[in-house]
Amino acid sequence: MAKTEQLQQKLGDRLVLDPERIAHYAHDSSRAEPEGTALALVLAESTADVSAALAWANEAGVPVSVRGAGTGLVGGANAYPGGLIISLERMNRILELDAENRLATVEAGVITAELDAAARAQGLFFPPDPASARTSTVGGNIATNAGGLRCVAHGVTTDAVAGLEVVLADGRVMRTGARTRKNVVGLNLTSLMVGSEGTLGIITTATVRLKPVPPGIPRTFRASFASLQDAGRAVSLIVNGPAQPEVLELMDSWSVEIIESFHPSGLTAPGGAMLVGQTVGLDAQDKAEAITETCLGAGADDVEISESDSLLEARRLSNPALNARGLKISCDVGVPIAQLAEVFHGIDAISERHGLRVSTVAHAGDGNLHSTVESPDSREGIAAADAVIDEITRLALSLGGTISGEHGIGSVKRHELPWQQDAVTLDIQQSIKHALDPRGTLTPDRAI
Structure with missing residues (x-):
């Protein structure tokens, strides 16, 4: 087991070793279970804390999972056996709200709805609007390139991100992007980090774009x-x-x-x-x-x-309502708008063929469907529901769609990657991962 004394000296009580306290941060909101008991938890309060933790974990060969608010639905934030959990919930400050330039700079743990409320006090709003906006964090939204209810008009999270502060696997801190409307200097590392699900670096601070609140009454x-x-x-x-x-x-x-x-x-x-x-x-x-x-x-x-x-x-209550009914086996597919009627017809046929009810809610304006399957709470029932989800996912792909519109891949959907991406694409992604994280410290074996 890795020795934590050196990290304890740097972080003090921000390093937690109590298993009961750690357990709360060891999982997200998906049905995926943590793969084992984590060694320790870092309650980071600054980019320096994250940098120290990653540098230590990289040197010690300890795998790292990253947690915002734990609202993820694909097992991306679950703990690793003997791993280190880095929580960003304490990094929750709005550092700047620049109304004149329609920009906000925030720490990763800021709650999405709280940023939106602060912007609205200045006559602006934050466009990304996931159903979990009252509990999810801006950093988590960026890490998964989350969508939400306003996607049809304003796009997904990446469209609102101007720049990032990111801690790399070895503890180095990288800053990407610019505050200007145009920026074509170098490779677009901001876009590379958006949606990378904690596999390439940990986003600690973001500069995001705001928009004016439309006039009139909605x-x-x-x-x-x-x-x-x-x-x-x-x-x-x-x-x-x-x-x-x-x-x-x-x-x-x-x-x-x-x-x-x-x-x-x-x-x-x-x-x-x-x-x-x-x-x-x-x-x-x-x-x-x-x-x-x-x-x-x-x-x-x-x-x-x-x-x-x-x-x-x-x-917005659909996810809590489904969870309360024990319905957690779901998919997050997307199809071209013109194929919506066909995909709904196909889901009905799949449901009837398997004899399992399927609940579907959707960000219909951009073709992003969330289908959840009713299943008995048994190994056989879960396997049967998973088979339904796999069929729905393959149906979406056959209609020119995608295996995930906004939730990401995590561990739950990783087996589906070869269904959508060819061998060359998968290899290039792994090459980028290896270049930035050669020791495989950050969120290994998930997302890509």
């Missing part, structure tokens, strides 16, 4: 459909139409039932699926009316427009 709209396929066709029409929403989400009938039982709000489950979304700007009402008219033309049997965002709040 409008939330709802459209209920008798079938998922009709809802999918409606999404394609909306995305290709003149009235563009800022948010466009889908919940199938069973998902609505689960959410309503978890947090009763009077929401009535549709026959097949419900689209919910939001329009912004001075013409928000006009756009919402145009979108609901499109939905009616695509087969919706009921529509609604409101100034309340309660429908979006229901969508």
Whole structure:
């Protein structure tokens, strides 16, 4: 076992050796279990703390897992046997909010919604908006290149990242990017780090781009459909139409039932699926009316427009509601928008063929689906549900899609990498990993 005395001298009580305290940080929110008991936990309070911890682990040959808020869904933050956990939750300061240049510089542990709230006090907002925004961290969002509800209008997290401070596997600190709108100096190491899931370095500080809050009062709209396929066709029409929403989400009938039982709000489950979304700007009402008219033309049997965002709040509760029901075996696939109706039809067929119910919620506006399978709590039940997920994933790939739209790969989805990426691509990724982390210290055998 590696000796921790040298690291203890540098970090003091920020190095935790108590197994009970360590256990809380040893896993994320996925169904994946930690591979073993970690040796120690670092409650980092600065980039210097992370640098000291990584330099020690690299020299001692100790594998490192990185943890933000633990909201990840693919086992990327789970502890290694005899490993070191580096937690960034204490690095939670907003260092600068530069309204004039629409930039914010934050530590990795800042909660996403808290950054957004601070920006809104200045008439700005932080575009990335994962469903877990009230608990997930900016660093975690960047590490997984998270998406969220506003993706259809503002893109994924990488589109909001201007620069990073990153600690490399040997403890060196690298700074990437610039505060300018344009920057073509050298390789784009910022983009390389975004979505790398802690395999190439630990993001400790980020400079992110903000946008002005749109004028007027947002409008939330709802459209209920008798079938998922009709809802999918409606999404394609909306995305290709003149009235563009800022948010466009889908919940199938069973998902609505689960959410309503978890947090009763009077929401009535549709026959097949419900689209919910939001329009912004001075013409928000006009756009919402145009979108609901499109939905009616695509087969919706009921529509609604409101100034309340309660429908979006229901969508944000989908993950907690599914977890409360014990549904954790899920996938995070993406397909081209035009293939939404076809993928929903295929998921129905897969569910029927296996005799297992599938709940689907989606960031419909960008084709990102989250399907979760009901399964008995047994080894056989889990294997059966995994088979359903594999089929859904292969279906998405057959339609020109991807195995992950925003959750990342972690350990849960790593076996799927060769389904999407060819041998040369996989080899190049490993070569980059080896160049930056030759000893395999950082998040080994995950993500890439």
